Amino acid sequence: MDKLEALKRLFPGKVDLSESERLRHGKDEGYPKEGEVLAVVYPEGVEDVQKALLWAREHRVAVIPYGAGTSLEGHLYPVQEAISLDLSRVNRILEVRPQDFLCVVEPGLTRKALNEALKGTGLFFPVDPGADASLGGMAATNASGTTTVRYGGMRANILALQVVLANGEVLELGRPVRKTSAGYDLKDLFIGSEGTLGVITRLTLRLHPLPEHVHTLRVFFPGVEEAAEASFRVMASGLPVARLELLDEFALKALNRHLGTGFPERPALFLEFHSSTREALEAESALALALVEEAGALEVEAAKTEEERRRQWEARHQAYWATVHLFPGHQFVITDVAVPLSHLPEMVRYAQGLLKEMGLFGTLVGHVGDGNFHTLVPVLPENYPRGEAYAERLVQKALELGGTCTAEHGVGLRKKPYLPLEHGATLEWMRRIKALLDPEGLLNPGKVLDMP
Numbered sequence: 223m224d225k226l227e228a229l230k231r232l233f234p235g236k237v238d239l240s241e242s243e244r245l246r247h248g249k250d251e252g253y254p255k256e257g258e259v260l261a262v263v264y265p266e267g268v269e270d271v272q273k274a275l276l277w278a279r280e281h282r283v284a285v286i287p288y289g290a291g292t293s294l295e296g297h298l299y300p301v302q303e304a305i306s307l308d309l310s311r312v313n314r315i316l317e318v319r320p321q322d323f324l325c326v327v328e329p330g331l332t333r334k335a336l337n338e339a340l341k342g343t344g345l346f347f348p349v350d351p352g353a354d355a356s357l358g359g360m361a362a363t364n365a366s367g368t369t370t371v372r373y374g375g376m377r378a379n380i381l382a383l384q385v386v387l388a389n390g391e392v393l394e395l396g397r398p399v400r401k402t403s404a405g406y407d408l409k410d411l412f413i414g415s416e417g418t419l420g421v422i423t424r425l426t427l428r429l430h431p432l433p434e435h436v437h438t439l440r441v442f443f444p445g446v447e448e449a450a451e452a453s454f455r456v457m458a459s460g461l462p463v464a465r466l467e468l469l470d471e472f473a474l475k476a477l478n479r480h481l482g483t484g485f486p487e488r489p490a491l492f493l494e495f496h497s498s499t500r501e502a503l504e505a506e507s508a509l510a511l512a513l514v515e516e517a518g519a520l521e522v523e524a525a526k527t528e529e530e531r532r533r534q535w536e537a538r539h540q541a542y543w544a545t546v547h548l549f550p551g552h553q554f555v556i557t558d559v560a561v562p563l564s565h566l567p568e569m570v571r572y573a574q575g576l577l578k579e580m581g582l583f584g585t586l587v588g589h590v591g592d593g594n595f596h597t598l599v600p601v602l603p604e605n606y607p608r609g610e611a612y613a614e615r616l617v618q619k620a621l622e623l624g625g626t627c628t629a630e631h632g633v634g635l636r637k638k639p640y641l642p643l644e645h646g647a648t649l650e651w652m653r654r655i656k657a658l659l660d661p662e663g664l665l666n667p668g669k670v671l672d673m674p
């Protein structure tokens with residue numbers, strides 16, 4: 223029997239062979255090339271995932287796990303014949319345990335759906351990559367976002383995982399506790415593995431109390447370097463920073479055009495503090511103001527209402543799309559470096575200067591409380607190599623300063639050339655782990671690492 227016929231028999235009503243779905247599942251939000259998978263399979267539970275992996279092994283077809291498709295680096299592009307394993311139907315909340323500050327969920331659930339369901343419990347799940355990503359996809363990319371400076375990224379918020387290996391074996395990794403020293407931490411190996419080591423089928427997540435006293439500011443500076451310097455001072459002060467985001471003048475210009483907002487078009491920090499009492503909030507806000515003024519702030523705006531606060535962060539999350547909409551017909555190179563905090567002012571100055579030197583335009587935004595920022599560089603297709611050359615020089619500089627080539631977006635296909643620069647001989651140990659867990663190389667092949 224033909225392999226697709228066998229797949230349809232194995233999964234009645236759960237296979238889509240339409241061209242539109244095969245194309246939609248062969249691409250992500252940021253990679254310029256579009257691929258096409260052989261078929262899309264919608265598992266409805268862990269047994270379906272096991273069956274799909276065994277079918278793939280028998281027919282020597284690759285498997286690409288698919289969450290919400292919001293990744294940026296070519297994670298979903300099929301480099302060889304592959305099926306897409308779309309986990310969106312495996313999306314239940316299995317348990318919420320407010321007294322233990324945790325919940326157990328399936329991987330296809332999105333972070334917004336989880337927070338919607340948590341309304342009324344006084345708890346929330348803090349990791350927010352902007353896009354409404356699936357929790358399985360966020361675990362697989364070790365996602366983080368604007369609140370990571372306070373609450374940590376996915377790795378800090380995952381207590382346990384259920385994972386299906388390429389051979390169909392199911393592993394239970396981690397425990398529903400905040401601490402454990404029991405043996406090698408295999409759970410962390412799968413976080414950030416981009417679907418190349420196993421398929422995540424269940425997650426136990428940490429929840430946090432909703433903050434009661436929140437203060438949100440927008441602070442504008444003469445240059446990005448002053449803004450970065452201010453972010454360093456705020457971090458060094460020990461203030462309870464919950465969000466600390468940099469947007470350069472070009473990002474704010476793009477936002478004003480895209481959303482019709484009236485932000486001053488100068489480099490800015492968007493900040494938020496979560497304090498324990500009203501008195502603490504007032505004292506901490508006064509200290510924050512003094513610090514940013516010392517660092518050269520020109521203008522400070524405070525969000526006065528919950529609605530204004532919501533709009534400010536919504537605008538921050540739209541920064542990517544604002545630039546994309548300004549440049550129809552362009553391709554986009556996105557960088558994602560992070561450096562130790564003390565080097566951030568030098569790094570952002572370099573990033574802007576290099577754009578000028580290479581005759582490129584780009585908007586710069588970042589989670590600077592974590593030393594992480596992105597330059598989004600629109601280029602016409604024929605200039606794509608120049609955009610990539612910019613990204614490579616930025617990575618080289620970040621590594622010289624002790625940083626990383628990707629803080630949160632992951633490697634996919636696009637960041638692969640930088641891994642030897644970052645890891646050197648250690649990369650060989652990553653290959654050995656991949657070979658051990660997926661000897662036939664069927665799980666999301668070509669991503670993160672090239673196998674010999």
Ligand SMILES: Cc1cc2nc3c(=O)[nH]c(=O)nc-3n(C[C@H](O)[C@H](O)[C@H](O)COP(=O)(O)OP(=O)(O)OC[C@H]3O[C@@H](n4cnc5c(N)ncnc54)[C@H](O)[C@@H]3O)c2cc1C
Nearest residue numbers: 289290291292293351355356358359360362365366417422
């Ligand atoms: C506008 C915009 C802003 C963004 N901002 C941020 C940001 O601030 N921080 C950040 O971290 N990211 C950001 N991203 C990137 C993206 O949202 C994250 O990488 C997200 O974690 C991807 O989740 P997903 O569900 O969309 O996964 P997908 O894109 O579907 O998949 C991503 C990877 O995970 C694998 N995968 C998916 N589900 C599973 C599973 N169950 N088991 C094993 N592997 C799986 C896939 O094979 C793939 O390799 C942004 C994206 C956009 C479009």
